[in-house]
Amino acid sequence: MTSDVKTTRSEAQLGGSALCSASKGRALCQASTVLAAHATPLRTRRGQAVALMFEGGETAFIVRAGVLTLQVTMPGTTRQVVAMLFQGDVLRSSFAPPYAEGALVSAGTGEVWRMRWTACAELAAGDPAIALYFDDALANQMARQAIHAAALGRFDCEQRVATFLIELALRTGVSTSGGGIVFDMPFNRTDIADYLGLNPDTLSRIMSRLRTSGLISPSERSRAVVSDLRALAALSPAARSLIEIHGDGQGDPAACKTL
């Protein structure tokens, strides 16, 4: 069983989709067979919105693959992408504030498990491994929310962009032969800007600047290449935190070795 897990994990890495931290990954594995039996798997595509409420009740979602975003639009303002959700992350309907046009949107292709919240709570009550999985997933998400808040409140635009690129690179990147990191970019310019609290035009300018200074490589649409992670990390005050949270020694080895 344990060796099974390890195999799965390294396969996932080779495939370019890093799993969560070791402890989290293990808890998820124990929990996943039980959860799978009670959840409805949903396949999602780029831009697809997943209804937060299901059958009129509180609903729980578990991200299985891909990247999803939780977005919120307060009346009279533009959209804010509140969080990026990766594999293993958990979302309850009530995480979206009321009267705020909350939406769960798939960034690229992905898979989500959906179940009633009450069913989720019962499973957690009956199985400590599941409860632990949920608790740890939420703690991890809370810490990421804290980083995001610090970025929105205190980082200048370049720092924000660097932070975002590092986050995606650590989570979904694979190292290239040239020492860089490649990853799918499931967001368009506007999505990123809404995540970072920036203007799309400003974002574009910063990306150009990073490109000319060689930190990222010009790349085809929907694919990004970080050519100098170390230099990028030097730009982001949150770099060490992100490496600890996302990389955690489990991500692509090159990504961590570089630093």
Next chain:
Amino acid sequence: MTSDVKTTRSEAQLGGSALCSASKGRALCQASTVLAAHATPLRTRRGQAVALMFEGGETAFIVRAGVLTLQVTMPGTTRQVVAMLFQGDVLRSSFAPPYAEGALVSAGTGEVWRMRWTACAELAAGDPAIALYFDDALANQMARQAIHAAALGRFDCEQRVATFLIELALRTGVSTSGGGIVFDMPFNRTDIADYLGLNPDTLSRIMSRLRTSGLISPSERSRAVVSDLRALAALSPAARSLIEIHGDGQGDPAACKTL
């Protein structure tokens, strides 16, 4: 039992310290006697930092009275107050991101229950009421984090200040005879600025503007008076969300009646 809870709640209101939502309040009441037996109560004072780690292990905190803040300082940046924690809120050490100088600081006088996280998890595993309490507290906090992110990312400075004042007024305010709302202001100018991602000077200017336009009243230090909540709510895109989350029909009646 139910009437007991009600009595306690209205007493707390008269005392100026609103409890959480009805369901949360009830779950907390059932859970509190059990939790109390396993937690160490800490009395905190203005500006006091509470160590996030206790005996070297993951720790859980439950806010019993007062307001606390979770703050984060990423290397090379200024402090960001990531969240305000009110009565009933729950915090785990791991909610603070690593390498970010996380700190739990009491804003005014308060009380916190502290216990080992493992003990907390065991109690939740053994008692569905406690598990429900934790789950709901965290869901509520997540929703507030979403609002905070939207404010930091998308509100202009006046909207942020209005949002902050409404949040505190709904949580800790008592209505005055003049139709206003009074509440303790346990934060100084810098604290508020760091919560809202603003410059203290800018904040001061906005407060002056709100004062001259009559939305808030000049008041002695460490006490604030919102004289026109409706007008303040009109300034904040998050007003309705906050009323639903914080006021919830349970706060000061005047506060909700006004809207």
Next chain:
DNA sequence: CGCATGTTTGAGGTGCATCAAGGAAGGTGG
């Protein structure tokens, strides 16, 4: 009183948003 701490307010600078024009990539129909 004199000092420490915190707030207000003015003058000036800047980082980012806004607006607008142009370009690249992909899709569609002739």
Next chain:
DNA sequence: CCACCTTCCTTGATGCACCTCAAACATGCG
């Protein structure tokens, strides 16, 4: 195959919201 459209990205010019700095003003305390 090319013209044409749509969508998305880039980049320049300009202005404003907010930051920064500094001086004056309160407030509390030994």
